[in-house]
Amino acid sequence: MFDSPFDAVDFAGMRLRNRFALAPMTRVSAEANGRANEAMVDHYVRYAKGGFGLLITEGIYPDQAASQGYEHQPGLADALQTESWVPIVKAVHAADSKIIAQIMHAGAQLQYNRYVEQPIGLSEQTPVATPLGLYGDQEAWYEPKPMTETDFDQVMNGFLGAIRNAQAAGFDGVELHGANGYLLHEMLSTYFNTREDKFGGSLEKRAKFILDLVKSAREMVDDDFVIGIRLSQITITDQDYQWPEGEQGFRWLVESLAEAGIDFIHTTDISVDRVALRDSDKSLAQVVREAGVALIVNGGINEDNIEQIAEAYPDALMALGKAALADPAFVRKVQGEEPVEQLDFAMLQPIANVENEMRWRAEQKDA
Numbered sequence: 001m002f003d004s005p006f007d008a009v010d011f012a013g014m015r016l017r018n019r020f021a022l023a024p025m026t027r028v029s030a031e032a033n034g035r036a037n038e039a040m041v042d043h044y045v046r047y048a049k050g051g052f053g054l055l056i057t058e059g060i061y062p063d064q065a066a067s068q069g070y071e072h073q074p075g076l077a078d079a080l081q082t083e084s085w086v087p088i089v090k091a092v093h094a095a096d097s098k099i100i101a102q103i104m105h106a107g108a109q110l111q112y113n114r115y116v117e118q119p120i121g122l123s124e125q126t127p128v129a130t131p132l133g134l135y136g137d138q139e140a141w142y143e144p145k146p147m148t149e150t151d152f153d154q155v156m157n158g159f160l161g162a163i164r165n166a167q168a169a170g171f172d173g174v175e176l177h178g179a180n181g182y183l184l185h186e187m188l189s190t191y192f193n194t195r196e197d198k199f200g201g202s203l204e205k206r207a208k209f210i211l212d213l214v215k216s217a218r219e220m221v222d223d224d225f226v227i228g229i230r231l232s233q234i235t236i237t238d239q240d241y242q243w244p245e246g247e248q249g250f251r252w253l254v255e256s257l258a259e260a261g262i263d264f265i266h267t268t269d270i271s272v273d274r275v276a277l278r279d280s281d282k283s284l285a286q287v288v289r290e291a292g293v294a295l296i297v298n299g300g301i302n303e304d305n306i307e308q309i310a311e312a313y314p315d316a317l318m319a320l321g322k323a324a325l326a327d328p329a330f331v332r333k334v335q336g337e338e339p340v341e342q343l344d345f346a347m348l349q350p351i352a353n354v355e356n357e358m359r360w361r362a363e364q365k366d367a
């Protein structure tokens, strides 16, 4: 027998009422100036009331330079943006869930930025394929400016400032977005990172900025403030990317992050159990599990496979993206053995904001 995923757990220092997490999902619904708003309070509270023990926010930009990637993306870069999150955090806590802010620097994967003209990246390399229509109209990627040492310093200060702001806003912690092709992922990726200076080359060099960031953040925040990271091999437009260092490199990174003071690692993939790494027969999640680091698994979790995944990863949280989007009351309904709603992408058209979702839901009710 294994513990039910509906039972309360201690995870990375947080007491959670169950093992279900809302996966981070960009909803491009903030004010143009990056402040969170009333619609976002209602949006997040739905998931807390729907039973998710932990909510991870959409990717939030950390600085008023090149980090914003989408129009109407929220920020945690100044005092007013920080304050704007307080009603969300309070309402989620009042509904008995914890909430973690995902901090995301767009890097080369930038579709819109109100502060700068050009993205920054590890090199001039643009992402593969084309930008996602889900987040706004953009036909081709902008060519990024390769980062200087000053840029690296500014990005570091931006992340640390946003983490400090997240703590001030009352969040239970942060998740650094090191997955899906955004800046921290680009550092690790040999597709983007072709540098020959101290930030490029071996995996040790490619990971140094991230490890330094985790160490500095850990020293800066209170002991009970959670610092996690999300990791993947895939990006939003490239499901085939694998770094050359395979499973061995991933194990080294996981162990190094643990030494640096990371509280959890959140793996994301097309499915939780997919073999993602070169020279491996394991999923990303299995490698993290073997290293004994607190784990959030993500990718393709739904009402039909939660038991199997809960059993395979007995101490892990399960983060749900599309299944949660389809039905914010997923957890409550599955626990009560009620049927859940299935995802219809029409709710995210023409772009994936909350307003379009609500309009679509109202139309379904009327129909």
Ligand SMILES: Cc1cc2nc3c(=O)[nH]c(=O)nc-3n(C[C@H](O)[C@H](O)[C@H](O)COP(=O)(O)O)c2cc1C
Binding pocket: 023, 024, 025, 026, 027, 057, 058, 059, 102, 134, 177, 179, 180, 230, 268, 269, 270, 298, 299, 300, 301, 319, 320, 321, 322, 323, 352
């Ligand atoms: C509309 C939408 C927005 C997303 N935005 C983010 C994001 O801001 N940060 C992130 O790490 N992942 C983001 N994702 C990826 C999800 O967190 C998740 O990893 C992905 O949907 C796969 O999990 P699932 O099969 O449970 O949906 C997004 C996914 C969707 C569908």
